[in-house]
Amino acid sequence: MMNIKNMHAKIGDKEILKGLDLELQKGKIHVIMGTNGAGKSTLSKAIVGHYDVEVTQGEIIYKGKNLLEMEPEERALEGVFLSFQNPVEIPGVNNAYFLRNALNAKEKHHGQKETNAAEFLKLMRKHIEQLGMKPDMISRALNDGFSGGEKKRNEILQMEILQPEVIILDEIDSGLDIDALKSVSEGINRMKNGERTFLVITHYSRILDYIHPDYVHILQDGKIVKTGGPELVKILEAEGYQAVQKDL
Amino acid sequence: MQAVTLSLADARHPLYERLSELGIPGNKTEQYKNFAIKPLLAKEYAFKEAKQVEPKEGSRVVIENGVVVESPKNVKISFEEDFKADEEHYDALYFMSHVLSKSVIRLEIDADAVVEIEHRISEKERLFAYRLCVTTPPNGRVEIMETFDIKESQNALLLYGVDAEVARDATLRWVRHENAEIDNAVVIGSHRYNVAKQGAIELKTFDFGSGLALHLYKIDLDNYAWTDAQHLLLATKEARRGNVVHINHNQPYAKSVHEARAILKDKATGIFDGKIMVGHEAKYSNAKQNSKAILLGEHAHMYAKPQLEIYTDELEASHGSTIGQLEEETLFYLRSRGVGLDDAKKMLVLAFANTLIETLGEGEAFDKIHADFEAAYYV
Numbered sequence: 001m002m003n004i005k006n007m008h009a010k011i012g013d014k015e016i017l018k019g020l021d022l023e024l025q026k027g028k029i030h031v032i033m034g035t036n037g038a039g040k041s042t043l044s045k046a047i048v049g050h051y052d053v054e055v056t057q058g059e060i061i062y063k064g065k066n067l068l069e070m071e072p073e074e075r076a077l078e079g080v081f082l083s084f085q086n087p088v089e090i091p092g093v094n095n096a097y098f099l100r101n102a103l104n105a106k107e108k109h110h111g112q113k114e115t116n117a118a119e120f121l122k123l124m125r126k127h128i129e130q131l132g133m134k135p136d137m138i139s140r141a142l143n144d145g146f147s148g149g150e151k152k153r154n155e156i157l158q159m160e161i162l163q164p165e166v167i168i169l170d171e172i173d174s175g176l177d178i179d180a181l182k183s184v185s186e187g188i189n190r191m192k193n194g195e196r197t198f199l200v201i202t203h204y205s206r207i208l209d210y211i212h213p214d215y216v217h218i219l220q221d222g223k224i225v226k227t228g229g230p231e232l233v234k235i236l237e238a239e240g241y242q243a244v245q246k247d248l
Numbered sequence: 249m250q251a252v253t254l255s256l257a258d259a260r261h262p263l264y265e266r267l268s269e270l271g272i273p274g275n276k277t278e279q280y281k282n283f284a285i286k287p288l289l290a291k292e293y294a295f296k297e298a299k300q301v302e303p304k305e306g307s308r309v310v311i312e313n314g315v316v317v318e319s320p321k322n323v324k325i326s327f328e329e330d331f332k333a334d335e336e337h338y339d340a341l342y343f344m345s346h347v348l349s350k351s352v353i354r355l356e357i358d359a360d361a362v363v364e365i366e367h368r369i370s371e372k373e374r375l376f377a378y379r380l381c382v383t384t385p386p387n388g389r390v391e392i393m394e395t396f397d398i399k400e401s402q403n404a405l406l407l408y409g410v411d412a413e414v415a416r417d418a419t420l421r422w423v424r425h426e427n428a429e430i431d432n433a434v435v436i437g438s439h440r441y442n443v444a445k446q447g448a449i450e451l452k453t454f455d456f457g458s459g460l461a462l463h464l465y466k467i468d469l470d471n472y473a474w475t476d477a478q479h480l481l482l483a484t485k486e487a488r489r490g491n492v493v494h495i496n497h498n499q500p501y502a503k504s505v506h507e508a509r510a511i512l513k514d515k516a517t518g519i520f521d522g523k524i525m526v527g528h529e530a531k532y533s534n535a536k537q538n539s540k541a542i543l544l545g546e547h548a549h550m551y552a553k554p555q556l557e558i559y560t561d562e563l564e565a566s567h568g569s570t571i572g573q574l575e576e577e578t579l580f581y582l583r584s585r586g587v588g589l590d591d592a593k594k595m596l597v598l599a600f601a602n603t604l605i606e607t608l609g610e611g612e613a614f615d616k617i618h619a620d621f622e623a624a625y626y627v
Contacts (some may be wrong), residue, residue, distance in 0.1 A: 048584050050580060051576055073589070075585075076586035077586045088577055092598075092600060093582075093595055093599045099585075102587055105586045109352070116412070141599075162585065162586070238426060
């Protein structure tokens, strides 16, 4: 589905990713865990083309093309979605207006009929209800004044409406209470269809109780140093990252 | 400018004396120094005093080349030669426009009326000078929508202004909507709004385009009087446009909220020179001033000068000013959802502008100004 080969990337003058290889399988849930500063968020930013990250070597092959040669919006239109750790607040841009624009851009890109305003509102209301969000999320400005939980739910709302093919969740579980974690996880589970691929970046195992990963990768000093199944999480929980260190 | 002949009696008139004191504005005159006034006033213009005629009945007040040609039923028009202008005004062109106008066009407006005033200029290389005087009835509410149709009038100068008296407990909402291209006449408006006890002036200006325009306001607030003054500027190409606004809190409990937003493209220059003065007598005043500008063009400039001048200790006051570009992180967020760069920029600029456009509320004015903003943005 997506093949990251020998990726080197830096932020400013500091090299963060140092020859990272990772193959994301179609329809699978991949989890990336690692210590602070290992390069987890840099990896997610590099995949979506964030201006902070300069990729100096390597490639990301997706649908037969090198993703690194595309603009951020082209990557999104091709189905790559990042749920941000800290989504920005944009006063004045209406949540529904923005999301309908994004959906229509995607439909146009794929030569589909654009969803009209009435159809879109119906769709948005349905997802808002499923996510346990307040109805006024439709008319509020994008993430403006949202609580941490509301912002994360809004990211999932966007994901459910835009129906991407590769979903990167960067610490989607941080700052969520149990109820919010549950509804966010349910949203993620609704998106599983055997075709869609997930890359979940997390520090904690609690979200994994809800979304059941297929692969767990340990990222250390800019490289994937170990790959395993869900059992790897239990080892990390019991022994910490030192357990991985011992194996290397 | 062509010489204007003055009699000895004229020269002793207080307006001439004030004009003489202040002098003809030049490049060093504070409120004009970013507007390049000198070459404008150095030009030769044909000038002929406008001969007022009985206006025909219409749906709005139309002033064509300085002559009132149309007026609606709910507005009574008269011409006043001995108008008492504000001798304390800070702007020389306020006095110059009064001196050149000879008579002031007085608009008496019914309470609760909504009136459109359209300025039409269609002649080239001429100086048009006239003044309007508007008085609101006590306890009444009057809404004015001021528009401009000044196409194909290169090298013309419109020097005009408004003297408005807002009566006790009355509200005047004045919306100025100006959409001007580089080939249009240059507009300089020098205004004075005097707000009586518990009166209010809502001043909303929407100024789009590539031409030259500067408006200078003096707003005087009495006891418990308030003003909500908002300015939205979208300047393109080589425009020089903006507002100079002095708000004076003269008595206790006066309140002012002053907000300016500017979007500057290409090589445009935006001007915001705002001063709120809270006098010795104006205890318990509330004064807020804010100016924000987005520079979209590499060679665009914004001159922002927010000022508070305070002579009393008992008040609430704040002011702030920011000038910058669209935030990269915000643009990236929109792009990461598939919105193209140009559309993302437009979305953010519209959001910035809508904060002020939406204060008009739903209706014809909102639709027109919103559409004109979008059209000017895409030039």
